[in-house]
Structures are given as C-alpha cells and as structure tokens.
Amino acid sequence: MYMPLLIAQRAAIGVATLMLVSLLVFVGTEILPGDVATAILGQGATPELVSALHVRLHLDDPAYLRYLHWLGNLLVGDAGQSLVNRLDVGATALARAQNSLILTCSTAAVAVPLSLLLGLIAASRPNSKVDRAISAFSVFMISIPDFLLAILLVTLFAVKLGWLPSIARIRSSYDLFDWLRVLVLPVTTLTFAVLPHMARMTRTAVLEVLETPALEMATLKGLPRWRVLVVHALPNALGPIANVIALNLAYLISGVVVIETLFNFPGLGRYMVDAVTIRDVPAVQICAMLFCAAYIVLNLAADIVAIVANPRVRYPR
Amino acid sequence: MQAPVLSVRDLCVDAVSESGVRTPIAKNITFSIQPGKVLALIGESGSGKTTISLSAMGYFKPGCEMKSGSIVLDGTELCGLDHRQLQKIRGTRVTYVAQSAAAAFNGALKINRQVTEVPVTRMKVAKTDAVARAEALYSRLELPDPRGIGRRYPHQVSGGQLQRLMASMAMISEPRLLILDEPTTALDVTTQIEVLRAFKRLIAETGVSVIYVTHDLALVAQIADEIVVLRNGEMVEHGPVEEIIHRPNAEYTRKLIGAAHVMPEKVEPRGPIKVSASPPVLELQSVSAGYGKSPVTLAVRNVSLSVQPGEIVGIIGESGSGKTSLGRIVSGLMAVQSGEIRLNGTALRQGIVNRSLEQLRDIQFAFQMADVALNPRHTIRKILARPLQFYFGLKGKALQSEVEHLMYLVELPKEMLGRYPAELSGGQKQRVNLARALAAKPKLIICDEITSALDTIVASTILELVEWLRRELNVTFLFITHDISIVAKIADQVAVMHRGEVVESGATAKILGGPSHPYTRLLLDSVPEMRTDWLDNVGAKTNVVLLKSA
Numbered sequence: 001m002y003m004p005l006l007i008a009q010r011a012a013i014g015v016a017t018l019m020l021v022s023l024l025v026f027v028g029t030e031i032l033p034g035d036v037a038t039a040i041l042g043q044g045a046t047p048e049l050v051s052a053l054h055v056r057l058h059l060d061d062p063a064y065l066r067y068l069h070w071l072g073n074l075l076v077g078d079a080g081q082s083l084v085n086r087l088d089v090g091a092t093a094l095a096r097a098q099n100s101l102i103l104t105c106s107t108a109a110v111a112v113p114l115s116l117l118l119g120l121i122a123a124s125r126p127n128s129k130v131d132r133a134i135s136a137f138s139v140f141m142i143s144i145p146d147f148l149l150a151i152l153l154v155t156l157f158a159v160k161l162g163w164l165p166s167i168a169r170i171r172s173s174y175d176l177f178d179w180l181r182v183l184v185l186p187v188t189t190l191t192f193a194v195l196p197h198m199a200r201m202t203r204t205a206v207l208e209v210l211e212t213p214a215l216e217m218a219t220l221k222g223l224p225r226w227r228v229l230v231v232h233a234l235p236n237a238l239g240p241i242a243n244v245i246a247l248n249l250a251y252l253i254s255g256v257v258v259i260e261t262l263f264n265f266p267g268l269g270r271y272m273v274d275a276v277t278i279r280d281v282p283a284v285q286i287c288a289m290l291f292c293a294a295y296i297v298l299n300l301a302a303d304i305v306a307i308v309a310n311p312r313v314r315y316p317r
Numbered sequence: 318m319q320a321p322v323l324s325v326r327d328l329c330v331d332a333v334s335e336s337g338v339r340t341p342i343a344k345n346i347t348f349s350i351q352p353g354k355v356l357a358l359i360g361e362s363g364s365g366k367t368t369i370s371l372s373a374m375g376y377f378k379p380g381c382e383m384k385s386g387s388i389v390l391d392g393t394e395l396c397g398l399d400h401r402q403l404q405k406i407r408g409t410r411v412t413y414v415a416q417s418a419a420a421a422f423n424g425a426l427k428i429n430r431q432v433t434e435v436p437v438t439r440m441k442v443a444k445t446d447a448v449a450r451a452e453a454l455y456s457r458l459e460l461p462d463p464r465g466i467g468r469r470y471p472h473q474v475s476g477g478q479l480q481r482l483m484a485s486m487a488m489i490s491e492p493r494l495l496i497l498d499e500p501t502t503a504l505d506v507t508t509q510i511e512v513l514r515a516f517k518r519l520i521a522e523t524g525v526s527v528i529y530v531t532h533d534l535a536l537v538a539q540i541a542d543e544i545v546v547l548r549n550g551e552m553v554e555h556g557p558v559e560e561i562i563h564r565p566n567a568e569y570t571r572k573l574i575g576a577a578h579v580m581p582e583k584v585e586p587r588g589p590i591k592v593s594a595s596p597p598v599l600e601l602q603s604v605s606a607g608y609g610k611s612p613v614t615l616a617v618r619n620v621s622l623s624v625q626p627g628e629i630v631g632i633i634g635e636s637g638s639g640k641t642s643l644g645r646i647v648s649g650l651m652a653v654q655s656g657e658i659r660l661n662g663t664a665l666r667q668g669i670v671n672r673s674l675e676q677l678r679d680i681q682f683a684f685q686m687a688d689v690a691l692n693p694r695h696t697i698r699k700i701l702a703r704p705l706q707f708y709f710g711l712k713g714k715a716l717q718s719e720v721e722h723l724m725y726l727v728e729l730p731k732e733m734l735g736r737y738p739a740e741l742s743g744g745q746k747q748r749v750n751l752a753r754a755l756a757a758k759p760k761l762i763i764c765d766e767i768t769s770a771l772d773t774i775v776a777s778t779i780l781e782l783v784e785w786l787r788r789e790l791n792v793t794f795l796f797i798t799h800d801i802s803i804v805a806k807i808a809d810q811v812a813v814m815h816r817g818e819v820v821e822s823g824a825t826a827k828i829l830g831g832p833s834h835p836y837t838r839l840l841l842d843s844v845p846e847m848r849t850d851w852l853d854n855v856g857a858k859t860n861v862v863l864l865k866s867a
Contacts, residue, residue, distance in 0.1 A: 212420065213415055213417065213420040213421045214420060214421055214422060214423045214424065215423075216378075216415075216421075217413070217415055217421040217422075217423075218423065219376070219404075219407075220371075220374060220376060220407055220408065220412075220413045221407065221408035221412070221413075221434065221435050221486075222403075222404045222405065222406065222407030222408030222409060222435065222439065223404065223408065223434070223435075223438070223439075224401075224404060225400075227438065231426075232423050232425075232426070235423075235425035235426070236423065236424065236425050309425070310424075310425075311424065311425060311470040311472070312424065312470075312472050315469075315470055315472075315473060
C-alpha cells in the first residue's frame with residue numbers, strides 16, 4: 001500500500017477514536033453523582049430556580065439529544081460556558097493547555113534525548129557494568145511513585161535549601177529565567193517518571209535489532225561500535241522506539257494531573273481537578289477531550305514515524 | 318611456497334551456556350590457505366563450518382568462545398586481539414558474504430551507502446571514487462543497470478542480485494581473504510549458476526583467497542581447490558578437491574556424496590501408471606487461481622493434472638512459479654477462479670469450509686517448516702492424537718495403539734511420544750509432520766518442500782520413508798519441490814511449473830530423459846554435477862537456453 005494512503009488510513013482511525021472518546025466522556029460526566037443545577041445554585045436552590053435552570057441548561061432533554069448538541073457545538077469550537085463563572089471553558093482550557101504543553105515539552109526535551117542516549121549506551125555493552133548500573137537505576141526510579149519523588153525534591157531543594165520555589169505560580173511578567181526556575185522541579189520529577197521506561201525500551205529495541213544478520217554483518221565489516229549502533233541499528237529500531245516515546249509522552253500528559261496539583265501549576269491537569277471538585281461539567285468534558293486528543297495525536301505520530309522510517313513502505317517495489 | 322594467507326592451527330571453540338556449561342563445537346581444526354586458492358568447508362548443520370569460517374575474522378557468535386589454538390591472518394595472530402584491533406582487520410583484510418543477503422543487508426539504508434561504507438569511512442576513499450569502484454564491481458558481476466542499482470533499497474532488488482551486491486560489498490576493499498558462507502543456498506537453481514559463475518570469475522581475476530562454506534558437495538566441486546569435510550566440529554577429511562570427490566577415504570564423505578543433490582545416473586522408468594478402473598484420486602481441469610481482488614494476479618493459470626492412486630507426482634518449479642499455490646488450491650486453502658478439482662471423481666466445492674469431513678480427511682498437508690507447523694506446546698502424543706480424535710473419535714486404548722502405530726510407520730521410537738517438538742531433530746520433526754498427515758488415513762498427502770530445510774543425508778532418509786509409505790499404504794503423494802534431483806529420485810509423474818503454468822508434464826523418465834520444453838532443459842542443466850569441470854562447460858549451453866526462453 002502506498003504511504004499517503006496508509007497515513008490517511010491511520011488518521012481516519014484517529015478521528016473515529018476521538019468520536020468514540022467523546023461519547024465515553026459524555027457518558028462519564030453524565031454518571032457523575034449529584035444534580036448540576038442544585039450544585040450551581042448551592043444554598044439558594046429553591047425548586048423553582050432549579051427547574052428554571054434545568055430548562056435553560058437543557059438538562060431535561062433526553063441524553064442523546066444533549067450529546068449531539070454538545071458534540072455539534074464542540075465541532076464548531078464552542079465548548080460551552082463554565083457552570084461556575086459563565087466564562088468560555090474552551091478559552092480557559094486552551095490557555096491552561098499552553099502552560100501544560102510548556103511543561104510537557106520541556107520534559108520531553110530533557111527526557112527523550114537522555115533516555116535514547118542511556119538506552120544506546122546500555123545496548124552497546126549488554127550485561128556490562130554500565131548496562132547494569134543503568135538497569136539498576138531504572139528499576140529504582142520506576143519503583144518510586146512520582147508524587148513521592150516530587151515531595152522529596154520539594155523538601156530538599158525548596159524547603160531545606162531554599163534554592164527553588166516550591167509552588168509554580170506563573171505570572172505574565174515572567175521572563176525565561178523565571179520560567180526555568182519554576183519548571184526545574186516539576187520537569188525533574190516528570191523526567192524521572194518517564195526516563196527509565198523509555199531507556200529500557202530503547203535498550204530492548206536496539207538489542208533486538210542488533211541480533212539480526214544485518215547488524216552482525218555491520219560488525220563483520222569492521223565498523224566501530226558507535227557506527228554500528230547509530231547508523232545501522234537506530235534506523236531499524238526507530239519504529240518501536242517512537243512507539244515507546246509516544247506512550248510515555250501520553251503518560252506525561254496524564255502524569256501532569258498529579259504533578260500540577262502538587263506544585264500548584266496552573267495547567268490543564270489542575271484545571272480538570274478543580275472542575276471535578278466543583279462539578280463544572282463542561283470544563284471537565286473539554287479537559288477530558290483535550291487529554292484524549294493528545295493521546296491520539298501522539299500515537300498517530302508514532303505510527304507515522306514507524307511508517308515513514310520503513311523504506312519498504314516509502315518505496316514499494 | 319608462499320606464506321599462507323590464513324593459517325589455522327589446533328582451533329578449539331566451545332559454546333558456553335549461561336550456566337557456564339561448555340560444549341565443544343570445533344575441535345582441533347588445522348588448515349591453511351595459499352594466496353589465490355579456494356578452500357571449501359563442507360558439512361551439515363551443526364558441523365561447525367560457519368563457526369570455523371568466522372574465526373578467520375576473529376569473530377565468534379554470542380555464546381561461543383575460542384578455547385585454544387592459533388589463527389594467523391596475513392601474518393597477524395588474531396587470537397588475543399581486542400575488539401578495536403579486530404575491527405581494524407575486519408572489512409578490510411578479510412571480508413564476509415552471508416548466506417542470506419536479503420537478511421544481511423540493512424533494510425533501512427540504500428545499497429550504495431552500505432557497499433561503499435568501508436572504503437569511505439575507514440579507508441579514506443572519496444565518496445565518488447568509492448561509488449565508481451562499486452559500479453565497476455557491479456558490472457563485473459553482470460548486475461543489470463550498474464549505475465542505478467546501488468541507489469535502491471535492498472528490498473527493491475532480487476535475491477540473486479542482492480547476493481552479487483553483497484559480494485561487491487565484500488570485494489570493494491580488496492581483501493586478502495573472502496569468506497563465502499553458503500552464498501547460493503537461498504537462490505533458485507537457475508540463478509545459482511549465474512551467481513556461482515560470477516563469483517568464480519571474480520576470484521580468478523582478483524587473486525583473492527576464499528573460504529567457501531557449504532553443505533553442497535557438487536557446488537563446491539566447481540569452485541574449490543581444497544576441501545575440508547567437517548562433522549560435529551571435527552575434521553573428517555582434508556585434501557584436494559579431485560581427491561575428495563573421486564577417492565574419498567572417510568565413510569562419512571562417501572555418504573555425503575551419495576546424498577548430494579545431483580541427478581541420478583539414469584532416471585528409472587517407474588512402475589506403470591496403472592490406469593485403474595477407479596477414477597483418478599485427484600483431477601484438475603484447467604484450474605486458475607490468484608491473489609487480490611479485481612484485477613486478480615493469477616498465481617496459477619489453466620492447470621490440468623490427473624493423479625492416479627498410489628502415485629508420487631512431483632511438482633517442480635522455482636520461487637514464484639505457482640507450485641505452492643497449486644498445493645494450497647488442492648487443499649482448499651486457496652479459492653479457485655475457474656476450472657474444477659475432482660477428488661475420487663467428485664467435484665470439490667469452492668473453499669475449505671464447504672468440503673465434507675470425508676473430503677477434508679482425504680487430503681492432508683505436510684508443510685516445509687515442521688518447526689512452525691507443529692504446536693510447540695503440545696507433546697508429540699497430543700499432536701498425533703488430535704486428528705485421530707477429530708476424524709475417528711478414537712479414545713483410550715484404541716487411540717493409544719493407533720498413535721504408536723503411526724510412530725512405527727514413520728520409524729520413530731514410541732518413547733519419543735512424551736517429548737515436545739523442540740526436543741526433536743529437524744528430520745524427526747519432519748517425520749512427526751508426516752505421521753500427523755497419515756493419522757487421517759488420507760488418500761492424498763501434499764508435501765510442500767518437506768526436505769528443503771533438511772541436511773542432505775537426513776533428506777534422503779525422508780525420501781526413502783515417503784517411498785516406503787507409498788508402497789505399504791498405497792497413499793498418493795503430491796510432492797512439491799524446487800529440487801529436480803529429488804523428483805528424479807522419487808516421482809512417477811512430474812509436472813514442471815513456470816510462471817503459474819504447467820509447461821510440461823508426464824512420466825518422470827520421459828520428461829527428464831528428453832525434455833521438450835526449453836525451461837525444463839534449463840532446469841535440468843542447472844543441477845550441478847559431481848565433477849570439477851561442470852560449471853565451465855555448462856556455461857554456453859544454458860545461456861543459449863536462457864536467451865530462447867526469455
């Protein structure tokens with residue numbers, strides 16, 4: 001099959017998945033306990049006011065109608081109003097998503113090259129001391145939950161030493177240095193959360209490729225070790241590695257929920273947590289949709305990398 | 318006498334398991350190669366021939382370790398060098414051509430980049446010069462489009478071309494020693510000849526010394542000066558090629574020669590094809606079939622065939638000839654486009670799900686890779702019991718004795734019933750594979766390349782078994798193979814397939830004795846003969862035929 005067709009096919013599957021996800025998100029928020037109108041009105045909830053609000057929010061319509069209504073609005077860019085402050089949740093979510101994106105991208109920029117490097121070093125000398133050290137470190141890091149690590153880091157660097165802020169407040173006046181100071185601790189925590197997994201999977205993928213006759217041939221051609229690894233093994237391992245990276249970046253996105261809450265970082269994750277506690281359904285819905293869309297886009301990207309990295313697909317016979 | 322290019326003395330190599338248990342895989346190997354000479358290492362799988370050839374590069378596969386001995390390449394002792402020092406020698410002074418070029422080329426990089434990699438990155442040759450050198454080698458090896466072929470990816474060229482491209486990759490750094498590890502085994506017979514001839518010319522022109530690793534004595538006779546016969550890691554015999562082929566000392570060498578893939582002296586006309594009153598077991602009437610939806614790529618075109626009870630019918634052809642598709646059509650795995658298949662005179666319905674249990678039972682299949690076809694998690698007993706339970710509902714004692722009877726038929730001890738496929742040798746697995754087919758008491762067994770993954774001596778015992786089964790049980794065999802010498806030894810009837818069509822069919826003695834189709838003649842001429850001048854003499858003849866058939 002030709003490459004554009006393959007990519008189009010994957011993209012179509014992505015869109016279909018997103019539709020399915022929207023249904024799940026809707027059903028999920030639907031079964032949240034409690035009545036929205038009562039929640040909004042709080043102590044002033046008289047039966048009249050509640051039923052009036054029901055009418056205004058279409059809460060009495062059948063569920064499928066409300067779903068279609070919501071989906072239709074979403075498709076034209078209207079995510080609805082916050083039930084709490086009447087603001088457009090779409091705009092708020094996007095602004096928050098930007099902050100989260102900065103956090104995630106900073107983490108990716110540190111974690112991806114570092115884990116590739118560690119994975120390659122480990123794979124270049126399997127079962128050597130370096131390999132074992134990397135393995136031991138990975139297993140150790142995997143075993144520590146990220147929130148615990150965050151607390152430990154904050155205790156040490158923010159509370160004891162006072163070098164870095166413990167809370168990641170963001171002001172529009174911040175310059176690059178301020179941003180960096182704010183990001184160091186959350187990025188470090190998130191990096192440690194994803195790095196071991198990526199490094200180990202890189203090692204496995206490269207080792208698997210190294211066992212093929214093509215890579216034995218590269219060694220028998222007398223090429224130095226780095227060249228065998230980087231020029232010959234890496235392009236062949238790109239597909240599986242891209243998959244692992246995508247999975248971990250996706251994990252980062254859900255991981256930020258915990259970390260953002262811990263560091264009080266004004267990202268999408270914290271927005272969602274806040275929205276859940278005050279039962280702001282439209283906000284929860286748009287956050288969930290954005291998280292899922294990120295997941296799907298990342299996996300799609302990994303698929304496309306795997307397709308493009310394979311010359312058999314790029315150049316059919 | 319000149320100093321040898323390679324001299325190996327008392328080489329011992331052990332396989333070391335993870336728990337530290339050592340198993341010797343090469344014992345006291347001693348030989349040397351003079352400049353410009355070709356030494357062949359001959360042996361079956363497990364003889365240590367690849368291990369020994371790779372030791373000339375100071376390379377041992379993971380899990381293997383050199384125990385003692387000395388390897389002197391071009392005046393340098395390789396034993397004791399570290400990885401970095403060895404890498405300097407590999408690829409420049411000694412180079413390697415792997416058995417399967419398709420697997421040994423890196424699928425992610427273009428061919429030229431791989432071929433010129435050693436001169437460009439290690440010998441400081443300018444890229445354009447290196448490409449020019451590569452292209453010169455391509456045309457010397459008679460590759461089509463020498464300027465364009467290197468710009469492609471490995472998957473875009475054919476197997477025979479890849480093998481020659483790999484030879485170019487090995488020769489571009491002008492090594493002192495070239496290791497050819499079964500370089501033609503993965504190729505079709507007609508391609509094998511071309512590749513072999515190209516190698517031979519290149520060796521003569523460049524004066525490189527060669528280690529030629531193979532299991533095929535007839536092939537080696539064409540190209541080698543000296544032969545080392547190996548068995549279980551030990552040298553059985555060592556001498557000049559004429560000596561070994563015509564006056565072998567060791568019993569094992571004689572056995573190897575006896576089992577070689579060469580045409581028998583004379584194809585015996587076999588027992589008359591009894592045209593009995595009963596209808597033929599299998600009848601194909603202008604059957605066509607193919608892959609893909611409209612337009613269908615036809616894999617089999619207009620094939621008619623009639624198989625009498627108790628016959629062995631050989632289907633020969635090269636890769637892509639449609640011979641495997643034919644087997645799949647008969648078994649019902651592949652749907653027919655047009656035409657009719659009749660089993661015992663009854664037309665078979667389209668598709669395997671529409672056949673009756675009886676019809677399914679009557680046609681059984683034995684696959685090439687017994688490894689893959691046998692469930693690795695089932696014991697041999699379970700593998701054989703399944704069809705007996707499924708077709709005949711056997712239980713308890715009756716099942717037990719029938720399973721044991723099957724083992725007797727394929728000459729395996731019944732003690733093996735408790736074992737798993739992984740605990741059996743390749744030949745034993747193929748016997749189980751046949752026994753499973755026999756369990757259904759079929760009229761017809763389709764054997765698809767059942768001997769091609771086996772060593773020659775083991776393969777010949779499997780052939781004997783097939784003949785014996787035919788005599789004892791009057792089972793009919795459809796024997797699909799690429800090896801015309803096997804057909805010559807075993808088949809009553811033969812059908813030659815080429816590009817999806819049966820170009821010629823009839824009694825084996827008649828077809829192989831006096832073929833009328835040029836393709837059949839080409840196939841026959843491509844089978845190496847056990848004499849040293851065969852390749853030089855066959856040249857002109859096959860070229861003519863090739864031109865005619867093209």
